[in-house]
Amino acid sequence: MHTEKVVNYIVNWLKDYATKAGVNGFVIGISGGIDSAVTSTLCAKTGLNVLCIEMPIHQAASHVTRAQEHISHLKALFNNVSDTRTDLTPVFESFKNEVFFDGDQATVDMALANTRARLRMTTLYYYAGLYKLLVAGTGNKVEDFGVGFYTKYGDGGVDLSPIADLVKSEVYELGSYLNVPESIMKAQPSDGLFGDARSDEDQIGASYPELEWAMKMDDAGKTAEDFTGREKTVFNIYKRFNTSNKHKMISIPICEIPNNLL
Template sequence: MQNEKVINYIKNWLNNYLNKTNAKGFVIGVSGGIDSAVTSTLCAMTKQKVLCVEMPIHQEISQVTRAQKHISWLKLNYKNVSSVKVDLTPTFNVFKDSLPDTNSKREDLALANSRARLRMTTLYYLAGLNNYLVAGTGNKVEDFGVGFYTKYGDGGVDLSPIADLMKSEVFSLAQTLKIIDEIQKAKPTDGLFGDSRSDEDQLGASYDELEWAMQFEGKQEELSSRQAEVLKIYHNLNSANQHKMKPIPICNIPAEFK
């Protein structure tokens, strides 16, 4: 991949889109992960106003530290970048305590998705105050391969600068952009469970494996046992999360009923 050309193309795309909308800048949630680090840096390179937002919710300290270091690095290198911290832990606690008791095995996942939606609400509040656009941080594997994001959470954005890049390509851009080493070396995680579990722990396969599966066009009978397992994981996730990747279904009423 021609990194410099891709970086310049995304920067120009962001500028052109912003100018068409008459918005005044970008707002982006910074998590301490590679995707938000690369996306926020690309936004900063436009020279437009960029608001980086920390939104911890019972966050593991290493994730908080990485986010803070990245924001400090951005502000040092780009004078158009500002930041704000919104501690959503108390809000999440009140929300959780207000819910009915349940013994559902899906409670942890439902609460994790609720964290993402609280963050989306916060980003759109700040975007509304400043007439900014919410920049998404999803990559191609997450957004169009396995649907590894929260609908109306981190999937609720105005534009997606890196959604046509595989995870490996995002890492490659991070090197060119000189993103801090701690972020480049950290295991990818969505940070929605308040612990150190990685994306791979949740998905059952690494991003490199999922990229391979996403592009696989060979003969399945020639695969190793692990390759066959990864392919099955990919297809199961892709199928289960189609509701995220397709437009909302509309019940079209027959004309003769109207």
């Protein structure tokens, strides 16, 4: 990958899109992970206003520390970057007090995890409306179009996606080029939706390099029967997530009424 050229292309794309939209810049949630670190740096390089927001909800201490380190790093490099912190923990707890819990614990935990992401999306759009900004998404290609590892109308609710055509390894290449803090570069990827330090790999059952491989094999028309051992296991994991999360990757289905009924 021509890293410098890719960085310049994305920065110019962001600036052109924002200028045509008539907005002042971008707002982005900072999680302490590589995707939000790279995306916020790319946004900052446009020279437009960038508002970085921390939105903890019973967050793991390591996530908070890395997020704060990145924001400080970014503000030291760019005078167009500002930040704020919105503690959504009491909001989340109030929500839990108003809903009922039905089903097994795993189902409840997943519903609550997705609720965290949707509270954050609401917060980002509040500030976007307040300051005339665009919500910049942080999803990469494997997450957004491979396994669908994001929350619909949560972290999937954005105005534009600067890194969604890059797989995770390419995002790390950009992170290295952009001098993202080493603590973030070395950290295990995590969605941070469960209040602990569990990684994406813990949840999915495969690493991002493995998922990138499976995505390439699937695009090449391979099937599980073409593989054995760990490769077969990973390919099946990829296909299971890809199939079950397909509804996130396609347009909302519309019931089209036949002309003879109108």
